[in-house]
Amino acid sequence: MRDFSYFRAASTEEASRAMLDAGAMLLAGGTTLLDLAKCGVSEPDTLVDITHLAGLGDIAVDANGATIGALAKMGEVADHPGVKAAFPAVAQSLSLAASAQLRNMATIGGNLLQRTRCSYFREPGVFPACNKRNPGSGCSAIGGVTRNHAVLGTSRACIAVNPGDLAVALVAFDAYVEMGRRRVAIEDLYMLPGETPDWETVLKNGEIITGIGIPASVAAKNSTYLKVRDRQSYEFAAASAAVGIEFEADGKTVRDIRVALGGVATKPWRARAVEQSLIGTVLDVEAVEKASRLSMEGAVSHGGNSYKIELAPRVVARAILTMGGLA
């Protein structure tokens, strides 16, 4: 690890200013940043510590929705009664993520900006080719061990999964991030890799996430997050689904449905085709299974990850059927 300097910001503005220096990086919980610094992926010259900023850790839930400060801890949000009641999928996506120790340390802002777990990305001394780390150098993963790589949203340049769970739930319920006064829908926060996988979000230089907002909805209140993986806990998703459903007054017909997928795509993946095909219908097992397969439209296998194309629609279907009382 190289030497770096440490700067404790007294205000968001001060932090933003400090971030304009090349080599400056924001430090929140540090669970991604320090990890990547040890791997030699992140080489900060200055760490700008924002964990002492006041007012960025609040969690508030009312009839309109939730607002959560960027410094709220994953564990706090997962356990927050208001979040659990109005946004079960959001709370579950957090409690099923990482480990208790990490959840007690990691922040919501940092969580949204966690980096991929692509093994090739994480070992720069061994795999110099990685377009995400080093634009134009190539992609070591393609042709290698791709069990945990994406099948959706990939490009010739990069097939790395966006591994976070929270963002999947947020994408399903039209949440947004706030950078001071600028507000961006979570779905638009993340960029597809295309030819520039090093460019992961639309955040501008020096911009700091101050919080997130999740509008209240019936679908969000009646929601679940289903995460499937080999190990029961402390593993990223092989495939996951955030699903919320609002039924018509008859209690059967779907008025609104939200479906998003994790563990399979280069960004948190909203499956609008699945939603569209089920809106206005009465759920039944066959129709749900058929609709769920639409989530894999455009999916591309890279060998070891082909099972995801089979698995993910089953996860989506189970989550929908669970919320529809059919599983």
Added chain:
Amino acid sequence: MTIMETRKHGDAADGMVGGRFSRLDGKLKTTGGATYALEQPVKNLVHAVLVQSTIAAGRVVAVDAAKAKAAPGVLSVFTPEDDLGLLVASDWFGNRPDNQPFHPLPREVSFNGQAIAAVVAETLEQATEAAKLVKVSYEETQSVTGLDDPDAGEGRLVDMLSVGWGDAEAAYAAADIKIEAEYRTPREYHVPIEPHGLTVKWEGDFLTVWEPSQWTHGMARTYAEWFDIPYENVRIVSPFIGGGFGSKAMGYTYSAVAAAAARKLGRPVKLAVTRPQTFTAYGGRAATRQTIRIGATKDGVLQAIVHRGASETSVFADFPEQTGAATPLLYAVPNLSTQHRLVPVNTVTPGALRAPGKNPSAFGLESAIEELSYAIGMDPLELRLRNYADHDYQSGKPWSTRQLREALTVGAEVFGWSRRSHEPRSMRDGRQLVGWGIGCGTFPVLKAASEALIRILGDGSVEVVSGAIDMGQGTYTILAQTAAEVLGVPAEQVDVKLGDSSLPGATVAGGSMLAGAITGAVHKAATAARDELIGLALNDSNSPFRDTGANTLVIADGRISVPRGEGPSLTLAELMSAIGRDRIETQRNTLPEGANGPEDHKRSWTTMANVQGPTAGDLSMHSWCAHFVEVKVDEDFGTVRVSRVVSAFDCGRIYNPKLAESQWRGGIIMGIGQALLEEGLIDERFGRVINNNMGDYLVPTNADIPHIQVISVGIPDNDASVLGGKGVGEVGIVGVAPAIANAVFHATGKRVRDLPITLEKLI
């Protein structure tokens, strides 16, 4: 020699042998009071960081260390250019080529991740950063990356491992029912919670090494030979070990690098192998494949087993992961043939990982037996009992003790096996398919001599001193219990000193042989100390017992008295004071008379040349177990959860049920990892393990572990060891993976023959 009464399992919480006495080192470890090798406070310390190769095969053409050397704090960079002046050391059996130079940082690269340079700097951070600046250029050659590489070939037959009797091929051909299948296990790793590394310090020609060690004496010999100094000049210190599982029983190349660097620089050196580096700094379990053919009659009587196995090894050394190790032992079969091949590939030389050989071997055989049970339509428990081996067919010798039938029947009873329906996919719980499976295991009794020193001190306390080690299995505790029982003092009054090669000699903590060996030595030394104390008490002119006319005395509950209680009764301290002694010291070993000279000692404590196998005498001696496992498999996702385990063990007499049960559970948990999660993922383009960290190499978490019920069905086996125990540590994992694979088949109707059973194999 007195053999203590065997206590019934688990009926005593006291410190006597057989009692559920809690680990003496437990509190130190849980409170951070135990100092590990990399925490030794050594003054003037510098830090070494390894640079590992990034190609699988070829030559180091040049190492450009200029930038690294110029980096802040850097003292030296060692590369293949440097002759460190070392000699090749003996193998485990004490064989050693004469004066052959040893280059721990070689020019020839034989695997990806091989240490080829080391940077030494004032701080760990400086050394780490400078290590990144070392630029290595290679001349790459074609590599063979694993068993499946087309260039790997079928390997070289290891004649020593061929076992056979009868005419297996003919009997198989003639059998009514035949099954044939290939089973595979991947590279698996020890991943102990304490990573590897060492702190070394020279004082003139004397070397002290703080290094986690499963064998202080064996490793001291290695260092002495590397540096061509007398054995007595080396001291390996290893009081605590954060898990070894077979990986901490020898000095590795990085150990040599650290010690050589310390000598060259004239300063103590600490070298901490990083977690990713541990995946190639020493070997895990070799990948294996084996084909098993079983022939049987229609009513399930085995006629023939034909077994052909192979394991990978490195291109420069042989380590056979013997796939036929359990095959000849578990069942009665009139015709058998097993063979094992070694396939050299570009990997670090594999090593011993919990139950080497037996473990993959049992995966094959115990899967195949259940495949046969479905081919015949017979309950797999019944099939196993029908073919119960009443003696060892391989050696022709009777078993010393074999309570495997009891393990199977008691295990089945407790598990509720009779409620099973035989058809695959016939049991479910909502969307979860439920399956039950059995896997049997075995591990040989290995015997070795050891030595121990007992001190009775003036204050009546007792010291047990040995160079044996405790890596969590409980040596401290059972030795306190052993001495306490012989000397009639509470175990709390016994202080055990271990883990230092300058202390009395002990065999390796491996192959489940240490407990049997070292309790024997402690028992002998303690008995001698007791006899000496009683002798003094009866004869010393100042002893109050002198005139009692007694011809012996009893020691119990910390007091020494005349039998039947008429006469004086003193605490040990009072007696010691009366006879004016501040200590009684006895050192004993368990080597036979006539082979007990200094050379015999060195050979016994520092090599495995004198270790006796399970059939060295007139009997065949092994530990046995039967695992009963329930799994739930999600019918859509293919995720497997182990929901219940009942395992019954025959490990002879149990010295401390609490510790033995914990070892068994640990083995079972590792077996669950092996069955469902663990696999080194090799990128075949580079021959490199890419999941070389604990985020990606998955071992079970608490959430993956159900209630595990373990049962002891053993009886004392006094042929196996002085106190009647057989090995406990290794056998627990053997048979777990096949039990799970069998349960998965029962649940789903899908037979997974290559571990681990990850979800994509079931969807």
